[in-house]
Structure formats: C-alpha cells, structure tokens
Amino acid sequence: MTEVKVAVLGGSGAGKSALAVRFLTRRFIGEYSSSAECIYSKHLCLDGRQIHLEIYDPCSQPQQGKLSLTDELHWADGFIIVYDISDRASFAFAKALLYRIRESHTGVWKKMAEPSIFLVGNKQDLCHMREVGWDEGQKLAIDNKCQFCELSAAEHYQEVVAMFTKVLRNITSNFKVKEKRRPSGSKSMAKLINNVFGKRRKSV
Numbered sequence: 001m002t003e004v005k006v007a008v009l010g011g012s013g014a015g016k017s018a019l020a021v022r023f024l025t026r027r028f029i030g031e032y033s034s035s036a037e038c039i040y041s042k043h044l045c046l047d048g049r050q051i052h053l054e055i056y057d058p059c060s061q062p063q064q065g066k067l068s069l070t071d072e073l074h075w076a077d078g079f080i081i082v083y084d085i086s087d088r089a090s091f092a093f094a095k096a097l098l099y100r101i102r103e104s105h106t107g108v109w110k111k112m113a114e115p116s117i118f119l120v121g122n123k124q125d126l127c128h129m130r131e132v133g134w135d136e137g138q139k140l141a142i143d144n145k146c147q148f149c150e151l152s153a154a155e156h157y158q159e160v161v162a163m164f165t166k167v168l169r170n171i172t173s174n175f176k177v178k179e180k181r182r183p184s185g186s187k188s189m190a191k192l193i194n195n196v197f198g199k200r201r202k203s204v
C-alpha cells in the first residue's frame with residue numbers, strides 16, 4: 001500500500017473543499033464548513049497500485065503576509081493550489097503560495113525530487129465574471145514548473161477526477177524515482193557487509 005498525502009491550498013472561498021469533496025464523493029454540495037481543517041482519506045487503485053490517499057483541506061488560509069506553511073510543506077507529497085478565476089485576489093494568493101513552496105524547495109529540500117504541484121483555476125462556470133485570464137494561469141504554472149488546468153468543481157466531475165489522477169500519478173512516479181536513487185535499508189546494509197567482508201577476504 002502506497003501512502004500519498006496531498007494538500008489542497010488556496011485563498012478563502014476559492015473552492016478547496018468543493019474540489020476535495022467532489023473528488024471523494026462525486027457530489028457538489030454548495031456550502032462547506034470552513035471553520036475546521038480536515039484530513040480526508042480514501043483507498044483507491046491507480047495503475048494497479050493500491051493507494052491510501054490523504055487530502056488535507058485547511059480552513060481559510062492565513063493572510064498572505066503570514067504565510068508560513070511549514071507543517072504543510074513537511075506533511076504533503078504534493079499540492080493542489082486553487083484560485084477562483086472570478087477573483088483576482090485569490091490568484092495573487094495562489095502566486096504567493098507557489099513562491100513559498102518553490103522557495104522552501106530550493107532551500108531545505110534542495111536535494112529532494114521536484115514537488116508535485118497542480119495549479120487549478122476553479123469556477124470556470126463563472127467565466128462571464130472572469131477576472132483572471134486562462135493565459136495568466138498557464139504562464140504562472142510554466143514559470144513555477146507545475147501543471148495547470150481550469151475547471152469547475154460545480155460542473156466538471158470528470159475534469160476534477162482527471163486532475164487528481166494526474167497529481168497522484170506525478171507523486172507516485174516521484175516515489176519511484178526516489179526508490180531507484182536510494183537503495184532500501186536491507187540492500188544497502190547487504191552491500192556494506194559485502195564490501196567489508198569482500199575486502200577482508202581479498203587481503204587474507
């Protein structure tokens with residue numbers, strides 16, 4: 001069983017809960033409690049691999065100036081950063097979140113694989129009230145080496161599933177790269193013992 005942890009982050013009201021709940025239950029409820037943070041969990045099978053997925057959905061994000069994210073950065077294997085295409089302030093907040101994740105990655109996490117990040121422009125059904133262009137979202141994603149899509153948690157169930165599936169594939173393929181790079185404990189111990197005793201045998 002592979003454990004995968006995804007944090008869904010974004011400005012207040014961008015649709016974090018709506019996206020997580022839509023993926024987990026197929027339903028769009030309309031109103032979600034924003035007073036408490038949640039970790040949802042789900043078992044699923046992806047490409048023949050059993051996955052225990054945890055999705056972190058915080059209550060409203062702190063203001064941009066107080067953005068620390070330390071716990072989330074340590075906890076999550078991947079991030080979904082959500083903004084509302086009809087709310088420019090939420091786009092600015094998504095930008096700040098991306099910079100914060102990138103900044104921590106180039107610092108403490110320098111030697112780790114690229115974090116999996118998906119930038120999502122939510123509420124595409126409100127395109128008549130659009131404040132953020134598709135090309136702006138696309139550019140921000142390219143600049144931050146992450147994937148991008150616009151969708152509507154309210155209207156696009158298949159797109160929501162496709163987006164989560166891409167996130168999970170990306171994370172599990174990063175796991176595979178890490179597994180290849182770092183031999184398992186028992187294998188590396190066997191190699192060490194072999195080296196020591198192998199050398200001794202040669203010197204006798």
Ligand SMILES: Nc1nc2c(ncn2[C@@H]2O[C@H](COP(=O)(O)OP(=O)(O)OP(=O)(O)O)[C@@H](O)[C@H]2O)c(=O)[nH]1
Pocket residue numbers: 010011012013014015016017018019029030031032033034058059060061122123124125126151152153154155
């Ligand atoms: N029209 C439309 N409304 C949406 C969509 N997704 C979410 N909403 C609405 O936007 C509001 C906020 O959605 P939430 O999912 O609670 O947003 P959140 O980011 O979790 O909000 P906080 O927990 O307060 O930070 C709710 O009224 C939702 O019904 C969407 O795709 N289209």
